[in-house]
Amino acid sequence: MTLEVPQHILDALTDVDMPKLPAEPATAETIVVSGAEMPLYRRACVVVGSGAAGLRAAVEAKRRGVDVLVLSQNAWGGTSACSGSDKQTLHTANTANAGDNFGAMARALGAGGAMDEDTAYVEAVGSARMMASLQYLGLPLPQDPLGGTLRYQTDHDEVGRATSCGPRTSRLMVKVLAEEAIRLGVPILNHTTAVQILVVGTGAERRVVGVLALRAAERTEANPLGLAVFRSDAVVLAAGGPGELYRDSVYPNGCFGSLGLALAAGIDLVNLTESQFGIGTRREGFPWNLSGTYVQAMPHIYSVDADGREHHFLADYYRTTRELASNVFRKGYQWPFHATRMLDFGSSLVDLAIVRESAAGRRVFMDFLRNPLPVGDDLPFSLDRLDDDVRRYLGTAGADQALPIERLRHMNPLAIELYRRYKVDIAREPLEFAVNNQHMNGGVMVDVWGRTSLSGCYAVGEAAGTHGVTRPGGAALNAGQVFGTRAAEHLAARFDPDPADAGTAGFHEAVGEALAGVRAVLRPGSPLSVRTIRAEVQDRMSDKAGMICEAAEVETALADAKSLNARIRSEGISYGRPAEAGRALQWRQMALASEAVLTALDHFVRSGGGSRGARAIIDRDGESLPLARTGALEDCRFRKERDAQRGEQIVVASGRDGMRVSTRANRSFDESGRSFFERDWPDWLTGRIFSSGGRKSAVDG
Incomplete structure (x- = not known):
């Protein structure tokens, strides 16, 4: 039985009105630096x-x-x-x-x-x-x-x-x-x-x-x-x-x-080096992560080529209908890509398959009106033929409905309502999606x-x-x-x-230096524009430093990022209206961030860094080889994670001579340590607890 949630409750949790901003404070002060008179707020x-x-x-x-x-x-x-x-x-x-x-x-x-x-x-x-x-x-x-x-x-x-x-x-x-x-x-x-x-x-x-x-x-x-x-x-x-x-x-x-x-x-x-990548709808429309019940409802996932033909591409990767559907379900709580889950026919094989379809020029969809299609000549999809953890979850949730849209409506009607607010009715039409960058962990x-x-x-x-x-x-x-x-x-x-x-x-002097930096970037006659910098930075990061990362290509990508920043320093960035100046300065910042990420990634790869949370480091000599139903995926052979690198962090800073990179050990912590009230209370009363970066021992948790 599906529990009906009143529409006004759905509305309140979907259309969240934000408060009106109060009047902004004014300032009567100004500061004059390098010929520029600017308001000064304190x-x-x-x-x-x-x-x-x-x-x-x-x-x-x-x-x-x-x-x-x-x-x-x-x-x-x-x-x-x-x-x-x-x-x-x-x-x-x-x-x-x-x-x-x-x-x-x-x-x-x-x-x-x-x-x-x-x-x-x-x-x-x-x-x-x-x-x-x-x-x-x-x-x-x-x-x-x-x-x-x-x-x-x-x-x-x-x-x-x-x-x-x-x-x-x-x-x-x-x-x-x-x-x-x-x-x-x-x-x-x-x-x-x-x-x-x-x-x-x-x-x-x-x-x-x-x-x-x-x-x-x-x-x-x-x-x-x-x-x-x-x-x-x-x-x-x-x-x-x-x-x-x-x-x-x-x-x-x-x-x-x-x-x-x-x-x-x-x-x-x-x-x-640490980010998160996972499936979601593209930012060109309504950007949203497709985790949780979207995939736990187990919709049919397929691609469409340039001629409009459908491809049941996941059937090339998983061996049985049960294995395919169970791993689509697991994307609900294994949403971000993780390299090790490409092995043993795990859930990140779904991400890999989608990336490969996109690289082949095909568009990928999920259809909540169809259950997953059979793999080859295997038995058709059935709620009775799923892995034990999947069957237990759906049984506890009471999600035994016949179609994915019905299971989704039962488990989470807000998930349907949300897309409907943005003119996408997943109860009537398939939903296009891809693997996207979602979060910077560093x-x-x-x-x-x-x-x-x-x-x-x-x-x-x-x-x-x-x-x-x-x-x-x-x-x-x-x-x-x-x-x-x-x-x-x-x-x-x-x-x-x-x-x-x-x-x-x-x-x-600090204001003057900052002002000089702004003027050095903003040059109306520069051949570099926001559009060209955006395209170069985003294409390089998505193609060379994304979820699937070729170890041999990182060094070249870093050299190209350095070259772009050198050009920005020498030529600046053009802009039109004054309102566009902010975007030009932000893309200068984004070009710096891109070089910093690639500096860390290049250091990681050169140090023998292996595949872990954010990305798979593809290497023809890699120890790990994903398998698909159709055979070994040799072009996706990747390095294993080096356990020793879990204990350290890569530090990057920008200086006059470019990016500096180093490593430091994780700060340790003695969880067995105990606080003692009478001994430690004075540190709180006097504010001594704020004097250092933290104690080496824990209070009793």
């Missing part, structure tokens, strides 16, 4: 980005008496507000039915390697507090009759720590946090693009003193670009990941992230308080490189909330900025 803390992580940082800073301001390129238009999946996940400790504890969750977060053990513990401990505070703000997480939070299993999660409000979980998070920020009086400046971090000092004395930005509201005849200066001794980078880096991407359009900003300021980045290197290598600068959310190789699905939403809070706690406790003090040594 705040104790500037948060760059208005997604869930940035708003959490702003809310928590404001609660602690910090004079904070948020800069947003497009309020409610970023990844948090516009992305999702069938039932978008928040990953938190689960004490309801699995005997979970913080130590176990921390080990699960870092299980794939390249993750600091103390960071994993911080995220685990903070998860319960974050979930409770979001519920207090009004996030409608589902509960059972006794108050327990409803849970399910997600990617890289064997316990079942996932919960969800439906497909719009992160948008609902942004909504409740935005409402709280507005209630607290946090100013949010919309249509404001940060283009340079202002830095003073040298060596170990380098520190942040503000941000140079472009603001549509500040454009005048005397200031055609709308340049504005923000004076602050604390800056929180929270503008998300580099969504524009790949052509094949499920990010919303216009998501440039914070990595280029950080690189230009000389801040250390880490784990840039990013700005931070400590357990969210501090970067630049004093006074923090990074939270997807901008921060805290996720390691195989983060569980939904762990990123939790991490952004945890580190948004911790960054605010730290800056409120340790910083005593005086935004009224304009006399910081070197401040005017």
Whole structure:
């Protein structure tokens, strides 16, 4: 029996209206540097980005008496507000039915390697507090009759720590946090693009003193670009990941992230080799991840060639109908590609097959009106002929309906409703999709308080490189909330900025250097345009540094990325209207981010790096060979992962002589350590807990 959910409930969880922004604060001050007169704003803390992580940082800073301001390129238009999946996940400790504890969750977060053990513990401990505070703000997480939070299993999660409000979980998070920020009086400046971090000092004395930005509201005849200066001794980078880096991407359009900003300021980045790729609808239409119940309903997946002929291509990869359907189902909680799951006819063989179909020029669809077709002359699809784990799940869910659309409607009617809102009725027509880049697991290197290598600068959310190789699905939403809070706690406790003090040594010089950098990039007569740079960067990253990565091609791709940045330095980027200047500067940042990712990947490959979460390193001498029903896939032979590399992270920074690359060991953590109240309470009372990057031993989880 299918449970009917009233339409008004579906509407409330699908069409999430965002709050109206309050009037923006004005400033009566100006600053004149290098002949440019620009408005000057003073705040104790500037948060760059208005997604869930940035708003959490702003809310928590404001609660602690910090004079904070948020800069947003497009309020409610970023990844948090516009992305999702069938039932978008928040990953938190689960004490309801699995005997979970913080130590176990921390080990699960870092299980794939390249993750600091103390960071994993911080995220685990903070998860319960974050979930409770979001519920207090009004996030409608589902509960059972006794108050327990409803849970399910997600990617890289064997316990079942996932919960969800439906497909719009992160948008609902942004909504409740935005409402709280507005209630607290946090100013949010919309249509404001940060283009340079202002830095003073040298060596170990380098520190942040503000941000140079472009603001549509500040454009005048005397200031055609709308340049504005923000004076602050604390800056929180929270503008998300580099969504524009790949052509094949499920990010919303216009998501440039914070990595280029950080690189230009000389801040250390880490784990840039680690991303997530998975199936979803293309960004040209309605970009959305096709995880969870979309594939657990087991639709028929096929491709169409240029002549309009259908191809049941998965039948070339799996040996039986049962094996094919069961692995389509497993994409629900094994959504991101993982190289090892291409072996033994696992679920990532689905991703590989789709990538190969796309490379052959065929379009790929899933049809919810048809069950999977038989493999060869094998028996037809039947709910009684599925692997045991699949049958148990569907049986518990009561999903015994005849067709995929009926099973999907029973398990998750919101999944159908969501696409209908965007003029795609999957109850009537097939859904075109592909394998896309979805998330950057690496990013700005931070400590357990969210501090970067630049004093006074923090990074939270997807901008921060805290996720390691195989983060569980939904762990990123939790991490952004945890580190948004911790960054605010730290800056409120340790910083005593005086935004009224304009006399910081070197401040005017920092603004002048930033302004010179902007002028060096923006050159109306340059042969380089936003369009040409975008095409070159995205094609190179998707074709040479995507899910399937040829080891022999990475070095050439890196050389080409370096060449592009050299041309940008010498020739600049052309632009037309003043409104286009921001995009030109953001593509300069994206070109830098591309070179940084390829620098890390080239170092990884040269060091013998093997295949793990983000991508398969294809090598004709590789030890691992995927098999298909039609035979061995020799062109997909790949390197095995080197276990030793799980214990280290690749660090990249941009300097005068180009990108610098090194490695560092994961920070270790003694989980067996115990706190003692009377001994440790003074550290909290006096603020000594904020003086270092964190303790070496854990409290009792």
